[in-house]
Amino acid sequence: MPEVIEKVGIQLKVNGKPYSASVEPRMLLVELLREEFNLTGTHVGCDTTYCGACTVLMNGAIVKSCTMFAVQADGAEILTVEGLAEDGTLHPIQKAFGESYGLQCGYCTPGLMLSTYQLVSGNREPSEPEIRKAIAGNTCRCTGYQNIFKAIRLAGHKMKGA
């Protein structure tokens, strides 16, 4: 007999909207976002806390959503890539990644943009060492990172005065 696992009710805000869900305590945050809320912009890359494809912003700080349980996000405010654009207008970070060719296959891009978000929120003109440190937890296997650095600098520039 498979064990019946009692579900837990949680409430959280994702991209500014209130959500509630009833989840098994073992469910990961990334599974909640993708499978329950259909927010599939957050990716699962390695599922081993390495690659950062699942990076989301939780209460202003980036986390790997594959390394947190959904129940731990009860009461939290989450920002995913779907929450970056406003009213059909791309966020400056998204524009910067596009204009700088800061992506190729795009798999790591949502995570990288959230890491960029945390960085440029506090620092509009990050130096190269600061950029390298900020995205050290995001693996990209296509670009070689140079255009990502450009995109992040451009994003900071675009967000000046914002």
Added chain:
Amino acid sequence: MLSQLGDDAKVLAGGQSLIPLMKLRFANPSHLVDLNFIPGTAYIKEEGASVRLGALTRHAEIEKSGIAARIPILHDCAAGIADTQIRNRGTIGGSLAEADPSGDWAAVLLTQKTEVRCLSPRGERTLPLAGFISDAYTTVLEHDELVSEIVVKNPEKNSGGAYLAFKRSAPVYPTASAAVHLAMEGDTCKDAAIVLGCVGLVPVKATAAEGTLRGSKIDDKALTAAMEAVRAAVDPQPDMRGSAEYKRKLAAALVKRAIEVAARRARGEQVEVSHIYA
């Protein structure tokens, strides 16, 4: 709660080690008790001649803390553990209680006068960190006992510490690491503490290397002797991070650099170091 749930229950702090271990089924707890919703468990306070850190204080909070920065070796460690995402979640108490042989905090804090405060239904006890870790992944914590606070004494005047770790990329554990604390009197080293991470089942206190520095000037001769003593003291396991010989050489090289930085800091110089990775 832990005593009610039985031996297979585990506590969840930052979860940045435990959750990956659970996915691999290396850890298979029957119950997880999440400490993250308990208020007042994350703080950095200066009290008397000590810095007190709540067990649930995240590495990122320590990295940004002005109080913690007064003991630069704490900043070296906090700023370089894994990556931004993991530092935002992982906790100092969880790191010590997990006692991973490749963990960062234990090696760093063993060079300082550090005490671990532990809490259980029987009350509170304060242990020196040196007696806290008994084996790989094993501490003296009872099953129903938690780390509540880490207390680090302010280092004495004219002393300095440094922590250097080498890792192959940001998110992984280091291949080897070296924590050094030097108390200086003019150009002469009065006292030294050297602890190495990743090169034994528990952090290795390099007693002989400490002895080579005590009473001597920090010059090429002293550095060479300390490096030689470190190579002899460590017992690294060969694995995918490198051969035993490679790790021995790496540990010695990290110690050399950490001694140099610690000596400069003891003179009052501002030096920034942290983990080294590609």
